[in-house]
Amino acid sequence: MSTINTDVLIIGAGPVGLFQIFELGLLNIHAHIVDALPQVGGQCAELYPEKPIYDIPACPEIMAQQLIDNLMLQIAPFDADFHLHQLVTDLRTLENGRFEVTTSKGTIFNTATIVLAAGLGPFQPRRLRLQGVDKFEGQQINYKVADKASYTGKRLAILGGGDSALDWVLELAEYCEHIDLVHRREQYRAQPASVNKMRELIQQGKVTEHHGNASGLIHSGDNLSGLQLRSNDGEEKALDINSILVFWGLTPNLGPIADWGLEIEKRQVPVDTEKFQTKIPGIFAVGDINTYPGKKKLILSGFHEAALAAFAIQAQLNPDQKVRLQYTTTSPVIHQRLGLKVIKKLEI
Ligand SMILES: Cc1cc2nc3c(=O)[nH]c(=O)nc-3n(C[C@H](O)[C@H](O)[C@H](O)COP(=O)(O)OP(=O)(O)OC[C@H]3O[C@@H](n4cnc5c(N)ncnc54)[C@H](O)[C@@H]3O)c2cc1C
Structure with missing residues (x-):
């Protein structure tokens, strides 16, 4: 199997990994995403798809599976590559500072950066x-x-x-x-x-x-x-x-993540709160997998972390480029990335 070269590999397609695709997409960064489960959605889809969630901003009540379905709709314009039903087993740093990541299906990625969005770790059968x-x-x-x-x-x-x-x-x-x-x-x-x-x-x-x-x-x-x-x-x-x-049913377990040379504190990976970067430059961690002073394992915290990690990744991939914050409401560039021009044309 040939190696897949990418700028960003997201490990974990739970709600936070999915939203990471969106935040990277707004900055014009394409991502590959891997999950050990056959479906996307992490804990929401696997553990409580039919339970209502009440603390997603601007959604007074939303079923967990509906939240995942909405995220999939929201990230569709960015055309990420999904690699499901494969566990990331190995991760090693290469001499040139990039990373080689291997999955249980033998897929090999050569990637400039990694976003660990692995939640509580891969789910194992009870x-x-x-x-x-x-x-x-x-x-x-x-x-x-x-x-x-x-x-x-x-x-x-x-x-x-x-x-x-x-x-x-x-x-x-x-x-x-x-x-x-x-x-x-x-x-x-x-x-x-x-x-x-x-x-x-x-x-x-x-x-x-x-x-x-x-x-x-x-x-x-x-x-x-x-x-x-x-x-x-x-x-x-x-x-x-x-x-x-x-x-x-399935129960989560840190699994192979424990062997990747990352610092681990009580089954979580410490990060800074500016970039959500781990101790290994180029490896970021968002959502339930990370820890920092005041961390709360909530979906909305993960969404915030994904936004800041995306800006840090953009700066790392393009060190000479100044990254400007643009509003989705008013930025024509973002509208183009979201495919909004095409939709408007169709509506006319
Ligand atoms: C019953 C229940 C109710 C909850 N209610 C709420 C609520 O009301 N509000 C709220 O904000 N939060 C709630 N939560 C917590 C919320 O679900 C988590 O905070 C959220 O799922 C974290 O998202 P995540 O994307 O970080 O990780 P996860 O959802 O855990 O997804 C991580 C994904 O990574 C994959 N993965 C891990 N390791 C690997 C690997 N080595 N290779 C490949 N894939 C890997 C896993 O298979 C998984 O799909 C609830 C949780 C539970 C269990």
């Missing part, structure tokens, strides 16, 4: 915490489905009660000999249509539903042969299964 689980992970216990056909003829336990768990019950029912669905309570957090389809599979004898918690693994040596369950009324039972899929 793990099953039972004795002996380590030796079966990646084998008979998994947190994602890599190959549906590999479940052919399996007796599978699916743990979870959200959309992922239910979607995979429906998807894998035709492959598996039988599926045991284990959820801690009777109500599911999934789409009602999926719950109804799952109940049809129960009627057909393809799926059995259990309410309680996994309490132990049953195995002989390297072979997982069952799952011990404790029901909500304290009863123990053993499920005859040979595969487990766990869909308990």
